[in-house]
Structure formats: C-alpha cells, structure tokens
Amino acid sequence: MSLPPRVPSVVLAVGFAVVAGAVLVAASGGDPLAAYWQIAVGALAPDNLPNTLNWAVPLTGMALAVAIPLRGGMVNLGGDGQLVLGGLVAALVPLYLPLPGVLSMFAAILAAALVAGLYAALAAWGEVRHGVPMLISSLLLSYPAMGLASYLSGFPLRDRSSGLPQTVMIPPDARLPPLGDVLNVGAFAILVIAIAVVVFDRRSVVGYELRLRGLNPRFARYGGIALGRQAVATMFASGGIAGLTGATIVLGAQFRFTDGALVTPNYTWSGLMAALLAGGEPVGTIGAALFFAALQTGGFAMQRETAVPRVLTMVLQALVILFLAARHGLRRRAAP
C-alpha cells in the first residue's frame, strides 16, 4: 500500500555528499578522514549517544511537523513561529495559571500544542478562504509570533533579576522529569508522537486520504475528500507537534522561555530538510532526522578535536538534499 522507499537514491546522495565534503575539507588543508572519524565518534560513542539523542528529539519533532503536511503535498514553513509559540505558552501556563504540579505540566503541554496548532491552521484557513498560498503565509506568520514572544519575554513578562530577555524559571514540579543525565521525559512524548504518525500514515483513514491528496489532489477532490477542511486539520496537527516540541524543550531543558533559544539551534530547518529527504514519508523522515542529529552532534566534536569548523556538517546536509533533488530531476527528464 505504501510507496517503495527510495533507499538506493538516498544512499547514493549521501555517498556523493560525503565525497564532496571530503574534497572540501582536503581543499582547505584539513584531513577528511580525521574529520569524519571525529563526527562518527562524537555522535555515536557510548558517552556521546545521549547528547545525540537529546539533539534528535526536537529535530524529529520538527521534522514530523513538516512531514505531515508534506505527505499531502502542502508545505509548512512556519515551524519557527509555531515552535516559539509552543515554548512561550508552555512557560507561561505554569507561571500564571495556578494549578498543582503535574497537572500544570500537562496543561502547559496541551495549551502549547493547541495554540501552535491553531496558529498553523490559520495559514491553511488563509489559503482555503482567501487564496493566500500557504507556502508564503505560513512563513510570514512566523515573524509576528516570534516578535510577540520576543516582546513579552523582553518587557512585560521579563525576569527582572536576569540580564537576558527571558521569563522567570517555572516551578520545579511543573518540569518534565529527567531521564538520565541529559535526556528528559519529553523524549517519550516525541517517541509516542512519532509512532502515532507512522501508524496513522499507514493504517488510518485520514492517513490514506492525506497520502492520496499528496499523489493527486484532483483525484482526492473528485473522490469526495474536502480539501479545505483537510488542509486546516493537517496544519493543526502539524503546528500542534511543533508547539509540543517547543514545550518539551522549555519544560524539560531550559525551564523558562528565553528569547531566541528555541530558534538558534535551527531545528526547524534541519527538520524541513529531513522531511524533504524522505518526501514526507514518516519512517524515512524519522530516520533522516536521526541521521542529521548525529551529523550535527558529531560536528561539535569535530570542531573541538580538529581544525575543521562545524559548518561542514550543515554543508553535508544541504549537499545530500541537493544531490537527491538533482537525481530525481534528471530521472524525470529522462522518462517524461
């Protein structure tokens, strides 16, 4: 029922990227083998694995947030805004809504997903009702959301005792419990979401409808699928997952909302690349997200241990996508 995975071309693209990256390192006077070795060790050595996983959790969340609409042929470029809104709401609920501990934590997560989901759905509604292309509106809606969060954390709700634009710390009993030294329970939340997305994609009626829309929207409409409603619901789910990802970072690691802290690691854009790499297919997306997380975590180690800057890993990521796109483009031209 599902399409055959495009594994061979992905492997080939990764191979090309690795070779091109090696040439790049060698050309700038570095030792490519040492660089790659450090990436591998930095990502996968037992001591470093928790760090990699910790990096993979939000990246996977954001990758799924892109993959879901992509499966139906829609693009959500507003991940940053949704992530930040989720993080902000997750910080404010425990601070300003007097609820007992664990309850407060659950309320914060739910509210974060809800607000971010509605915000993403707004972009879909704009397209359905007013014909504003979602590709543009989802991206543009990101800026007011980040602006609002920046203002709130910088002025009215700022922690006066701190020099940074950030809220005060949330109470300890509203935080996500830790799992070992680095990870926290948020990893479970994303794992559950990931499993749910895969199951829905393969087994559910809505997954079927979304997949067929992605393959031919005119056919989906002809078959009786209400494309408008579907777009709004899909974007709600997508934004909700982005918001939840923001909540797990705030409630599980940072314990407060700090302006800019959610977007600087670039989870959104790495997630977008992972989803694109897999064409929105959930299992592939998760795999790609894990791969990119390993690459990026390894990049830190490489920068520490060799003279090669961490940027190399971002270059590799981009090259993989580029080679993949080129391959598909070429194949399309050869067989019209």
Next chain:
Amino acid sequence: MAPALQASGIVKRYGPLLANDGIDLDVARGEVHAVMGENGAGKSTLMSILYGMQAPDGGTIRLDGVAVRFRSPAEAIAHGLGMVHQAFKLFSSLTVWENIVYGREPRRGPFIDGAAARRAAVALAERYGLAVDPGALVARLSVGVRQRVEILKALYREARVLILDEPTAVLTPPERDVLFAVLRRLVVDGRSVIFVTHKLDEVLAISDRVTVLRAGRVAARMTTRETSAREIVRAMTGRVVADRPDRVSMPQGAALLHAEAITVRGDGRVLVADANLSVNGGEVVGIAGVAGNGQTELVEALVGLRAVASGRVQVNGRDVTQSDVAARREAGLAYIPEDRAAVGTAPTASAADNLAMGFHRRPPLRRGWKLDGTAVRDWARRLIARFDIRIGSERTPVATLSGGNMQKVVLARELSHAAPVLIAEQPTRGLDVGAAEFVHGELLAERARGRAVLLVSAELSEVMALSDRVLVMFGGRIIADLPAAQADEERLGLLMAGRPGVAA
C-alpha cells in the same frame, strides 16, 4: 524496394511481463498501416520503441533497409520519424508557428527569422490541407486543431514515417474526416503512416494493411481490402465479440437526477447558460456536442466540482445544490470523469488505493479510525477479477497500465457504488472493442436496474445506440432534447454545429 520501416523480433519486458514478445512489423512507403489489438496488447510499447523513447530488450529496426538504433526521440526525429502522442506536447503559451518551428527555427544571424518561420508554417499547412492560423495561441485551440499543429510539427521536421497513437480518440467526426484527408495526402506524397486505433470503421476506411497484436505477439497480418471487421476482431480477441446489446424498452421511474437553470461562469465568460435536464430511473440520457461547448463544465457543476452562478441540482430527490462532492456522492451519485489520469485516478498510487477511494469511509474497508488493509486488498482483487483488469497485482501503480486498463479501474470503482445516478463522461475512450462492448453492457445494465444514467460522449454512434433521449449542447446551452427515435446522425450533426433551424 526495402520497406520504409521494418522492425523485427522486438522484445520488451517489464519485470515478469512480456509486453512485446518478438514482434515483426513492416511498413511500406506510401501506406497507412494500422496497428490494432486489445487493451494491453503492447501497441503503445511498440510505438515508443520505434520512436526511441524506450530501448527494446531485443530486436532490430531498419529504415529503408538500414539498421538503426535510437537512444532518444531526438535521434528518431533526425532519421525521419515523427510521432503524435495522445497527450499533446505543445507549449500552450506559444503561437502555432512558434510550436511548429521550435528547436529548428530558421535564423537570420542570431535571431529567429519570424517571417520565414511563419511562411514555412503556412506553406506546409497549405500543401497538406491542414487549416490552422499560424499566429493563434495554442492555448486557445480546440483539440482537433492542436493535433494538426502536432502533425505539422512532425512534417516540418521532415518526418517520412509518422506514428499516430490513438489520434481520433479526442476528435469530433468532422475533425476526424479532416485528419483522414491529410493522411491520404501524406501517403500520396510517399510518406508512411502507422496508425494505432481501436476503431474498426476507421481502420477499414483509411488503412492499407493491418497488423493485429495479441498479448505482445503478432496475431495476424492482413490486407485491409481483403478483410472484414469481424475477422479483425477475431484476430484481436480470439473469439467473436457479441454485437452491441439491444436496448429493450423499460418502464421509467421518477427523476433521479434533476437540474434546473444551471448557469456556470468562468474566465469572465458564461460556460453553461440556463441548462435544464432531468434523468429518470431506467433511462439513459445522452449529451452530444462538440467538445468545449460546456458539457464538461455542466457535469462538474452537477457533481459538485465546480460552483454554479445560479440553479438547482437534485440527486435522488434531495436538493444538493449547496452540498460538496462527498455529500452528493452520499446522496447517490457516481461519476466516471473524462480525464482518467488527471482526475479519475492517482496514477502513482497502487490499484488498491485507487479502487478504495470513495469506499474508504464505510465498512468493510473502514473499521473505526482504521482502514482495514486486508479488506482493501480483497476489495481490489475482487474488482480486478470482475472487470478483468490486466494488472500484475493490486499493489501495482495504475500509471503502468495500458490506457484501456486504467479506464477499467475507474469504471470498476464507480460502477460498484451501485449509485442511483451514474454520470459517465467519455466512458469508452481508448477502450478496445470488447471492453467498449462490456462498458455499454454495464451502462445498459444500470438502466435495467432502474438507475439513471447521464452519458456524455463525443462518439455519436455510442450516444445514439445507448440513449433513450439525446440532448445537444452548443455554446453552453442545451439547444435540443430529442427522443432516441428522432436522433439520427444527420440531425445531431447539424445541431452540434449550432444550426437548430436547419435541423428542425
């Protein structure tokens, strides 16, 4: 003299499937050579090999006795081959002459010599009697004229062997007559034409010889003058196909599909103007008309794919004017759309996915929030068997099916809705004789079950044979509503040309 084109022992495999199994074909200079065969017999595969779009797994091709091997259509064109595909490959935002000379423009210095190119296009058009306006935008042209542009494009590249794959499927009868006149001039000029079609009368009218394929092999080679429709059909199918089923008279029920004063606007024009129609249970109503006179828009308005400016639609007694597609289907409407690849299927999806659409929200395919994979598979297998769809398995993407088998996927799905109202648009386009008869039988069976069938077809013979009443559309209006007995070819032809005064 060596044949203009000689293919021998052509083999093409798709996985386990032998699409071409050692085919020999030779086409003499100055002949129209028809290639016939059931859906999936391997005709399009063979043509795409001759034209360099695919490499054969075995066999050789000779042009005028010289062995050739094409790696791309460009090489085939350079050797004097031309092909007109069923889905045209023109640039619709360019003019006719720009399309004709594209890739081989006459130049003056670094610039395209527009005047010379136009002159060349006009001269070519006149020489073969192909009426086109060289300055017209392709986007504005009817299908028939677009096809002429395709032919001119091939002739401009000096095609000596012209391949036409089901060229008449989209043409009106007058357009088809023009095409045939052109083909006759071409062969008089010493060129050769390979003509793939399912229409026996056309083969008998235009071809000199026929090669019949069955299951990837040559089943027969005949000289047209010495054969008959019956013999060709027997070679294609290995049996005698029953004649068109008779339309026994039926008691008619209540109006199941009813539309009042439908007006549709688009692109700042009125596409359908004040259309009224009513189809009773146990009745087939045909809509005849030259393509582009509002039939498609009217049907889309009926099924809910297009907004109406005014008017009312009732399905099975329920007013569905405000309802979306799903609600109209729920009310009892099934729909076979004109364009099976763009609307009627998701070509890259599996047959199972395609056949489940519309059934996926109710049991047995749906179980709670789940789509039951086993039920979807069993459902697909049942339909594939019942409608004799030639396909590897239910997991195969429908894009790989032959045209006719893809149409069967759509038919199988829509007919199994057992909906009170069936709207069928060009339901037999591209189907072989046997499959077309099967569809006609199914449509009449729907009628016999007391259902209402609205049939839109460019094929007059089909409309006349199946319909109890015939409506004619012209310029967005329904200009005639005739009982079957009064709908003869001449009268319909005049009405379709928008001359009701003469026809009355």
